[in-house]
Amino acid sequence: MDPEQARRLITDEPSYDWGFGEGRSCSLCGANIAYQDDRDRHTRWHRALAELLGLGWEDLSRQQPADPALAAAVDAVVHPRGLRRLSRIATASEPWRAIPDVPLGAHGTVTLLLGAPGVVVARSAGAGRVEVRRGVVHVGGHRTALADELRAAVGHVRTTLGRGRHREPAVCGVVVAPDGLEGGDPEPPTVLGASADGLADRLALLPEALGYGELEALHDVARRSTTWGG
Numbered sequence: 001m002d003p004e005q006a007r008r009l010i011t012d013e014p015s016y017d018w019g020f021g022e023g024r025s026c027s028l029c030g031a032n033i034a035y036q037d038d039r040d041r042h043t044r045w046h047r048a049l050a051e052l053l054g055l056g057w058e059d060l061s062r063q064q065p066a067d068p069a070l071a072a073a074v075d076a077v078v079h080p081r082g083l084r085r086l087s088r089i090a091t092a093s094e095p096w097r098a099i100p101d102v103p104l105g106a107h108g109t110v111t112l113l114l115g116a117p118g119v120v121v122a123r124s125a126g127a128g129r130v131e132v133r134r135g136v137v138h139v140g141g142h143r144t145a146l147a148d149e150l151r152a153a154v155g156h157v158r159t160t161l162g163r164g165r166h167r168e169p170a171v172c173g174v175v176v177a178p179d180g181l182e183g184g185d186p187e188p189p190t191v192l193g194a195s196a197d198g199l200a201d202r203l204a205l206l207p208e209a210l211g212y213g214e215l216e217a218l219h220d221v222a223r224r225s226t227t228w229g230g
């Protein structure tokens with residue numbers, strides 16, 4: 001077996017074919033799994049093997065976010081309150097999930113938000129007045145390359161999460177301005193802009209793009225450190 005193929009077989013988290021909500025066969029080794037309990041035990045067995053061989057992965061969705069301002073904006077998306085929460089229940093759309101501080105190498109560190117519209121790559125503009133002029137993000141009166149950097153990060157995330165799937169997922173970026181934002185989206189539809197308070201409302205306007213079971217599968221891949229070369 002090709003070593004890269006072998007490494008992937010060990011480091012990947014298994015998934016189980018959907019068959020009326022019950023797992024049937026392991027995506028990695030093909031073992032036949034009849035019950036939920038067996039499935040949990042089988043997943044742990046795969047993880048233990050990866051651990052033992054020094055190829056284990058870290059669950060990025062469990063880490064503490066490093067940027068408190070961005071984390072608060074993201075929390076309002078993942079845990080909607082009041083009317084926003086009620087409207088989500090009424091439309092029965094899937095709740096958003098967040099993965100903080102995903103290391104994208106040369107593309108910097110981003111927070112990933114996964115929901116029915118697809119994947120949103122979020123980066124904070126940092127403190128200061130944020131203004132979008134002719135597609136360029138200005139922070140504290142200075143031009144920045146934030147929109148271009150984010151567009152490159154979006155491309156990287158789309159390619160990485162699209163690997164091994166029949167089509168690439170819908171991915172866009174959002175510049176989050178903790179102290180408010182003027183001027184709208186830097187480069188729609190690839191890169192959007194939102195104030196920290198307005199992030200949940202901005203994302204609520206995105207059209208749904210993922211099919212049944214796709215969000216779960218994407219989240220499984222995106223939260224593994226090994227997906228991003230960790």
Ligand SMILES: [Zn+2]
Pocket residue numbers: 014026027028029030031042046
């Ligand atoms: Zn297996």
